[in-house]
Amino acid sequence: MLARKAQAGNVAAWMTANAKEAVDHLHRPGLGRWLLRLSGIPVTAGSITLPGWRTYKVSLYQEHVLEMTRSSQSPQWLLQRMEDPIFEPVSLSSLDPEASLVKSLAARSLYAAGIDAGQVTITAASAHRAKVVSVVPDWPMQSADAFFQAASQWWEAKLSTQPQELSKMGADPEFALRGPDGEMALASDFLKVKGTVGCDTTRYREELAMHQHPVAELRPAPSEDPDELFFHVREALRLAAKKIGNPKVEWVAGGMPFTGYPIGGHIHFGGLTPTFALRRKLDAYLALPLVLIEDEGCRLRRKRYGFLGDVREKEYGFEYRTLPSWLVHPEVARGLLHLARLVATCHSQLNAVPHLQLALIKAYYRGEKSVLAPYVRQIWRELAQLPGYTLSRIHLDRYFSRLLSQEPWPADEDLRKAWAIS
Numbered sequence: 399m400l401a402r403k404a405q406a407g408n409v410a411a412w413m414t415a416n417a418k419e420a421v422d423h424l425h426r427p428g429l430g431r432w433l434l435r436l437s438g439i440p441v442t443a444g445s446i447t448l449p450g451w452r453t454y455k456v457s458l459y460q461e462h463v464l465e466m467t468r469s470s471q472s473p474q475w476l477l478q479r480m481e482d483p484i485f486e487p488v489s490l491s492s493l494d495p496e497a498s499l500v501k502s503l504a505a506r507s508l509y510a511a512g513i514d515a516g517q518v519t520i521t522a523a524s525a526h527r528a529k530v531v532s533v534v535p536d537w538p539m540q541s542a543d544a545f546f547q548a549a550s551q552w553w554e555a556k557l558s559t560q561p562q563e564l565s566k567m568g569a570d571p572e573f574a575l576r577g578p579d580g581e582m583a584l585a586s587d588f589l590k591v592k593g594t595v596g597c598d599t600t601r602y603r604e605e606l607a608m609h610q611h612p613v614a615e616l617r618p619a620p621s622e623d624p625d626e627l628f629f630h631v632r633e634a635l636r637l638a639a640k641k642i643g644n645p646k647v648e649w650v651a652g653g654m655p656f657t658g659y660p661i662g663g664h665i666h667f668g669g670l671t672p673t674f675a676l677r678r679k680l681d682a683y684l685a686l687p688l689v690l691i692e693d694e695g696c697r698l699r700r701k702r703y704g705f706l707g708d709v710r711e712k713e714y715g716f717e718y719r720t721l722p723s724w725l726v727h728p729e730v731a732r733g734l735l736h737l738a739r740l741v742a743t744c745h746s747q748l749n750a751v752p753h754l755q756l757a758l759i760k761a762y763y764r765g766e767k768s769v770l771a772p773y774v775r776q777i778w779r780e781l782a783q784l785p786g787y788t789l790s791r792i793h794l795d796r797y798f799s800r801l802l803s804q805e806p807w808p809a810d811e812d813l814r815k816a817w818a819i820s
Contacts, residue, residue, distance in 0.1 A: 419754040420512030421535045436763050437510035442529040454500045457517045459549035460674050461505035495525030509707045512753045560671050564742045568620035568666035571725045572613050574655045576648040582656040585614035588642040595638040624735040652809030653696030653722035660699040663724040664717045665738050672716040677707040679745040682752050685720045687774045690767050690801045693809035696722045697765035726807040727816045733797025736790035
């Protein structure tokens with residue numbers, strides 16, 4: 399798909415074709431469903447739509463929906479359809495919560511399958527219950543030309559909104575608080591919601607009141623320089639110490655320091671569009687290598703959060719949301735910020751394609767460090783050849799050496815000790 403037409407103009411030249419290896423995976427339905435399940439995507443192998451469920455067919459280029467149709471419910475007898483379903487168009491501007499869920503799930507499925515263009519079939523019963531039936535690495539033949547034109551126009555508009563050069567980087571890493579009894583302390587007991595140091599407002603448990611927020615979040619000032627951003631993170635931690643003001647309450651980071659409370663280390667990129675190609679490089683060079691030193695909570699976090707390619711678009715660019723909280727240790731934080739800048743500025747020159755190597759994707763989601771170690775050595779050698787590596791060599795050499803030691807980061811320890819914050 400798109401390879402034959404990708405020569406037609408400058409805009410189309412930016413558009414990427416489906417990789418043959420990914421297409422081959424999807425031609426084996428069982429393997430395709432396994433890959434989606436591995437990424438935490440709900441999947442069904444059934445071809446029969448159950449009563450109360452609707453079937454959607456969504457054609458996309460990356461996250462852009464080109465067409466969405468929905469089947470009307472047809473009569474059933476003993477769960478067997480008496481006639482073929484009729485698919486009717488669904489407005490792409492629809493605010494229907496179920497349709498919104500389906501669009502989001504379709505885009506995530508396309509990415510997880512390793513392709514950029516195709517059609518995803520999904521069944522849904524509500525705005526909270528949907529399952530993927532299939533991912534096909536092609537568009538319907540009768541609509542392919544029209545879809546290509548629509549995708550090209552969307553692509554042109556998308557790329558024109560940003561200069562496609564990294565401007566500033568930012569971050570909003572999270573941490574949790576542990577009381578003297580070893581139990582989780584609520585961040586909202588010490589911090590306000592807004593500010594450089596505040597509370598993440600995600601509702602994790604229904605039993606919490608609306609004003610109770612368990613997780614603390616830093617919002618350091620962005621910067622063009624990863625070192626300066628690192629210093630802003632450190633300043634925010636010092637400010638947090640003043641606001642919390644309780645030396646007996648410990649601060650912990652990582653993936654899930656308390657059961658049911660996952661935390662993250664989002665990194666923000668200004669001036670860039672989160673294309674599938676860029677997301678895959680961030681996954682390849684940031685997320686996969688970090689597994690070598692992650693704690694068990696990071697693997698558990700990936701059951702719901704931390705899936706590959708997780709981004710949220712912003713007016714300034716986007717935030718990359720896959721990573722756990724790297725506040726565990728300043729050496730990790732500094733190296734990761736330098737690496738993020740290098741990958742964002744040089745991603746078109748990088749060659750790793752782990753999304754086409756199922757063993758590496760499996761190793762990421764299951765935390766198989768021994769499988770990933772040779773891969774990390776390989777990408778370190780590759781990155782070290784880039785001119786930009788020289789500017790960050792001290793921090794990146796230290797970072798990759800730490801990764802390859804495979805010594806888990808001290809997620810259970812009070813991070814204030816590592817950061818020398820009293």
